[in-house]
Amino acid sequence: MRKLKFIILLFLIFSLNLFSQPDISGYLKFLSYLNIYGENKYLFERNGTRLQLKLSASSGKASFFTSVNIDAYKGSKEGLGINPVEFYIDLNLDFLKLRVGRQFVFWGKNEWNSPTDVIIPWDYENISSEIEDYRIPQTMIQGTGEFKGVRIQGIFNPVFTPNVISFQSTPFLQFEKEELPEKKISNSEFGGKIAFNKKGWDISLSFWDGFEKFPSIYFSFDPLQRILKGTPKYHRLRMLGFDMEKTWGSYGLKGEFSYNRTEDKDGKNIFIKNPHLKYLFGFDWLPTEKLNLQIQYLREELLKLNIETENQEWMKLQIPPKIPEKVTDYGVIITRWNPSDFVSFQLVNVRNLKSKDWLGLLLGSYEVQDALKLIGGLVLFEGKKGTTFGNLKDSSRFFLELKYSF
């Protein structure tokens, strides 16, 4: 991290000399995040202040942007920290835009459950009102060109970063340190996307060769300690994606599809996730200018899953079988309501339709005056232990923020 901060400092000094008339903006906010469930050691997950500074400038066809968070917190996330968010240089040529540096790139048409959104990892322990808290920007090279209405994008990410999730050990299961891929060029990630508009449909085709953001857990039984051990490891993933979207006045339709080829090509490795398909259908409706409703259905289907073979493999290891579901269905509801020009509410609910675990986010915002906002919210994870959202229950919290942008 120190190395990264040093690089950013050098980058800033270099940039300020190279570019003229830098533009400084950002925000200052006071925040309070209250843990909802009593198992947490702290009543407040965090209480404190954040100053975000954004610096941008341009010179001819080149421009740069950087943003840094200076956080001072009390609570379970305590201390004073300088946390870089983004820093990149853009080169804008007539037919090509090149962006180099720490940045966000989101693929897909949806914010919360996009089958083709495979580039930027999530921090599931830090869901808040700011995207830079729960998505982790990557240091990448991105090139985008446009030729006769067809947009072609190429991305190269030299170092893989996984999702942030908690591995909670129990008296019967002990998690070992996660094993990340070695930092070498053959372990880099890369991909491309072609996007175009055909008869009002926005269509894109994408390809990504990277790593699974969720780990494969390698289980073993330690007979001396009489405990089950789990080691998180990350494996290569190749994704082929397709998405499309069209609007008709106040109605919209969107569809997304991805084929994900994991390292368990024939479905025989019980630890690595099988190759799988993900598809999503979404419907958007704006009944009035103040209300937006979105309903989405997402299905994930494991391919080459042979339950009998899986059972046998687990038996050989003398470990109770952990057979994944062949099909997992999710329902997503997103509602945005602006009762007045300066008040807005947002409700997001993502639910596993079979195991019934869910994530809920309720966000309310009131613009007290220009650039001054009062934001209140609730993030709730519910479900049985062992389910995706049930495991995150302790990250549920209520939050309140007063944010001044400048």
Added chain:
Amino acid sequence: MKKFYFVLLPILIFSFFKAYPETGREIMEKVVNKETWNDMTADLYLTIVDSKGGKREREIKSFMKKYSADETKMLMFFLKPADVRGTSFLIVEHKDRDDDRYLYLPALRRVKRILASGKGGSFMASDFSYYDIGKPKLEDFKYNLIGEEKLDGVPCYVIECLPVSPQIEKDTGYSKIVRWVRKDNYMILKSDYYSRDGKKFKVLDVEKIEEIQNVLFATVMTMKDIISNRISRMEFRNIKVNTGLKDSLFSETSLDRINIE
């Protein structure tokens, strides 16, 4: 005698057409089609003053390019207030189908294709709607010339504009618009807007008209909501026309550009 008729006939025909007043539709065609620019750049300052005197300010940099009479692309970068800085909006108008609208939200770092609730939606929480700031489509309304009046001493046609269908009425939010059009240059000086229940609720006053590179622009206008007693003032500055804006600017790729010059 024959010679006399040959001279008289054209004079009579000319006099007939000269005396015959233009129809409401013909006047509005001149209003809409008089513009002679292909592309335009402008800085837009929007001030909203509520009934208690509370003031909110917005600042936008806008770029427009015409591809045909009914096909225009418009790109807007929001500069103020600070919390929306970095937001940008691309509208692609089509002749034969609904507009495509794309919004880049820096808070989400994403370009989103957005739905249109009709053109009656408020533009940046002001009293101007998207219909008010866009180029009106002639076919959306039928036009009646209901009189001629002087407005601040300037002779004007008074045109009543009625939506051609209930759908247009719903989309624009207007059951009627009455416009005062200057006779000499076909610029709109004033408009009264009637809500769907038939009540007059908004009044537009054009305060300043400027000629920039032989094109007339309404550069300062105020929209007053006479029910809520709120006023929105829109001012265009630094207008430049026909600078040769490139097609590549009006693309999704431009929406997250750091600095647009």
